[in-house]
Amino acid sequence: MFYSPVITNASEAAKSDKLHLFRYVEDPDQVKVATYEQHGGYKAWRKALTGMSPEQVAETVKNAGLRGRGGAGFPTGLKWGFVPKNSPKPRYLVCNADESEPGTCKDRVLMERDPHAVIEGMAIAAYAIGCHVMFIYIRGEFNHSIDRMEAAMREAYAAGHLGKNLYGTGYDLEMIVHTGGGAYICGEETALLNSLEGERGMSRMRPPFPAIEGLYACPTIVNNVETLATVPHIINHGAEWYRKLGTEKSAGTKIFSLSGHVKRPGNYEVELGFNLKKFIYDPAFGNGIIGDKKLKGVIPGGASTPFLTPDMIDVGLDYESLTVKGSMLGSGAVIVFHEQTCIVWVLLKLIHFFHHESCGKCTPCREGTAWLEQIIHRIEAGEGHPGDIEAMDEVCSNILGRTICPLGDAAVMPIQSAIRLYRDEWQYHIDNHRCLVDTRFEFK
């Protein structure tokens, strides 16, 4: 088997006693259950199942301060606690591996290179919520991830980490690998559940929240791959250890996918709160901008987060600091643009994506994203009208906060920030029917 080549900071992680997610991702044998066990794998699962109550597990994760790595940053232990205690219905755990946010490619690395960590994390989470059938919903195009996860699952069954009467405790746990429906929206947890049920991948209204009524109308917890892969480490080393990593409110480490105009794009595990500027320029990470050009802007958390201009990048990569700067940590995909990038062109690409991926359920997102694309397309083509910027801004505000799921917000937040931060450039496009910068956005 081979896997997608990507730069990681595994060697650094191997030396560190803080970084844990990436410690073994460069070891080609890590995908095998024996190697994983040699590296201390499945110890946490055994410990949780044989030595802890489900409540203790949830409590530990809660005390560790782990927050969801799928984008919203919701405290994981707290979420598990929402599962009704005495519901007669079965409960389900679903690992969200639909990773489709432009710029985000961290879950794939974990699935391809450390699949047992994902399984172990899922198993512990399943136990914490009293679930006996767990699913992993993997993006349909991720062929390697699917193969790896299936192979690992089979090994885990064979090694007795999954199946019936685990470790002699009487606890049964089955796992199902499900390949995704091929849409970005299927990563949104309620659309994911619809898709998993065999329905069209469209978001559901909340409430009810999945923790109360999710898959097949039963209590369901949806967690991101990275979130779950973190759980075994917390169980092994304790909540205190994890809490001390990162910042006070953003505990732990996180994988950031660095892409765009940097010399060393890749996936890097760092402690939360890591300085963004350092992340872009440090030789161990981005190693600076391609061609040593000037920086124009950064999207710090995936395609749906607002821009940061060069004067704003001296900031910690954590939930709170980025919010202060008007952006978000999101899924941790840092996209860097150098000075010769046309901002209108970037936004055209982004809005095209969101228009294309809108599930079509609610009016503002369905119609608004298409309209925005048409306006931006016209501006980019040098045919913008006076008033287009204002129209765009208004369309954005008619979408923001008025849709069923956050995709609508995700589509307009980068646009609004780009208008705010780069207004002159938009205006130049409209007034002069051409681009302010002469080179287009290219990854070279």
Next chain:
Amino acid sequence: MADSTKIETPARTVETVTFTINGRTATVAKGTTVLQAAHGLGITIPSFCWHPKLKPVGACRMCYVEIEKMPKLQVSCATEVTNGMVVFTESDKVKQGRRAIIEFTLLNHPLDCPTCDKGGECDLQNLTFAHGYDDSRFAFQKLRKIEAGVPSTFDDIKIGPEIVLNRNRCILCYKCVRANKEAFGEYDLGAFERGNHTEINAAPGQQVDNPFSGNLVEICPVGALTNTDWRYKIRVWLTDQKASICPFTSSGTNIQFYVERHKNRIFRTTGRRNDAIDDGWLSDVTRYGYQIIQSPDRLKTPLIKKNGKQVPATWDEALAVAAARLTEIRDKKGCVCVGGLASPSLDNASLYTFNKFMRVAMESNNVDYRTEYRRLPSSLDNPYDIAASQAFTIADIDESDVIVVIGSDLVREHPNEYLRVRKAEQFNRSKVFLLNPLSTKPSDVAALELVHKPGAEEIAISAICLAAMESGWASGVNADDLKSKTGFKKAADAAGACGLDLIEIQAVARAIAEGKKITIIAGELVTRSREREAIGAALCNLNRVFGVDGKGQMAILARHANSVGAARLGLTPDLGAGFAGALKSIWGQYPETPPQNTDAMLAAARKEELDAMILVGVNPVMIYPDREFAREALDKLDFLIACDLFETETTQLADVVLPLAGWAEYRGEYFNLEGRLQSAEPGIAPLNEARPAHQILESLAEQCGSPLFAGMDQRNAEMEKILKVDIRRPWPTGLIEVKPQPQETAPERTVALIMGDDPHHSGYLTEKAPSLVGFCGEAYAELSPELAAKLKVGAGDSVRLEAATGKIIVPVRVSEHIDNDVVFVPRNFMAAPVNSLVSRKQRVDWVKISKVSD
């Protein structure tokens, strides 16, 4: 007239919440949405995707309201009222939000209102005028969804026999898809693609032709879904609405006709939502059935047989001939020589007039309204009629946690109750059990479907009773008594005898025992059985064992629009002393002659012991189980009068044919299966020379020298008195002996024939509705893939079905849902008279089946 039979459900205490809306304080039941609460207070909130009978989805975002302490606008259709909530529906923010939604919705809308058939009743049109901008800021080419290679002026595509789709007009409220799925359980329509490329369309390779498809058109808020029945024929504002009742099933579905003002023509039928009955859903038969009234094939004038040929005559001539012959035969000394059959779909006045005509003017007790059943009991005192007379409330199905359907192909017999059962499962998570000799439609929502051997209904029911007693889930009766009354020592024996697993039987027994609110529905497969009395006895025992009457309802449902009325107005031949006495005191006379039911009358006619018959809206040749028997009998009569809307195989035998007016042509009252009395307004005046049955019978009586009423008031006063007679029979207090009458063993190389109605073809008249014919096409034989393979037939082939009494040739339909030893053939197709394969004597109709090689 008061509705005397409706049972009141005890008022439940509901938790309430108090909130403020536009400065008004109000209290509503907990769980009410803001939108519903507002509507209840007379505050309208505009909406597109909300539908009172579907789960809210919050898709259109038109129903925004502002709620204090919530920074974002909220969709009122999906937000429940909470205590202390402060709601504004007309704030500037709300108005701005709505305007934006209208603007978004219109972006790609073609605005082809002048050529759109929805104009005048379009939600988008109306709400745009009320809430939208005057102008559009959208300066781009509109998205146009067209079918490559299908030329069409308005980008229309036909997605079903009736339904035309225009995707450009669609505003993607998803109501059609949701109703199809949530309410009807159908998946022939879906959404495809994403974003603003999303479109509604028929499922690949399928047509939208489910039995409820017409509703999709009715609930579409715009002109995206229209039906060929109505489109481009008239503008809605040129019509008047007339409130009517569906005559095709026993539910009494509330409908309205759209009639061209000052002209005598109906253009369509839509629902007139009545939550107690229909939730606003109509089956296609109910929706398109009105077309039969305006069929060009309607009888135009009376006909009189002269020299063996029926020739047109005036009413005066026809009535004179009829009266002369009837009086002559009536007055022959020493025998009862006149009989009559009336349709249970007729209105009360007609049925009552018929009854009095027969018993008073004709001095005969040869009266019946049940033409399609074999071995009828003559009187009402038998276990079958006890079970059939029980109180039943349609709306109570919704709240039953356990629903058992016994001997009923629900969607084909009771489409409305079929939807209720689905609703109970969908919205109330009720457990549904099906006990039938074939797999039937709600099986997809059934907790368990039990398919027993044909002709073993009472054994299966007994097995349930025995299983409950054996396992201690029920204790209503003495176990030994039950064993001796059912003739089985053990539940396992009974289960085996009807071809079921004991575990399945136990599951049903346990569910009934543990259910808190039970609904048990029995239907036509019971009623049509030769052993209906044995099955009725088993049902009585079921009630006793589980105490069903104490925690729910159980009844054999009436099948026709006014079956209940017919029974209550005394159209059963032998009424028993009490009922007959009541009639005698009203009429001052009552015939002494022996009462004869349909079977007896036809048998007598065959033996030439009955000389004349009058048939009102019935077609025995088509529906009597044993076609040849009925035809011969009618043929042997000296004199036959047939009143009908059309020429039929029965009217062809008549000496006098009288054109009957249909239900849409005169005012009538009907009792639905619950005993609920409802009135139907006429849509139009009778066409041609047709007359309502009651009018014909009154004239005839007058001509016979025995006028029935001094006027309408007298008739109504008499009816009111009769309806005071309670024909309801209480459940027996002890067990009844069930004499199991297992089916005759199957002769070699035969399958069991099961007749029923096609969901788009109910009754012998619906073939006259072009829209319905478009759905159901021709008759067919439904068989399992295995049987088809054995016979080496597939779609496109035909099979020959043969019995001692006749044979028919029909095309094959292969269905996954049918078992190997049965074949289903729909009734009432003129070209394939399946009742010719049926014998009155047998319990199960075994037929030989073979491939027709051409």
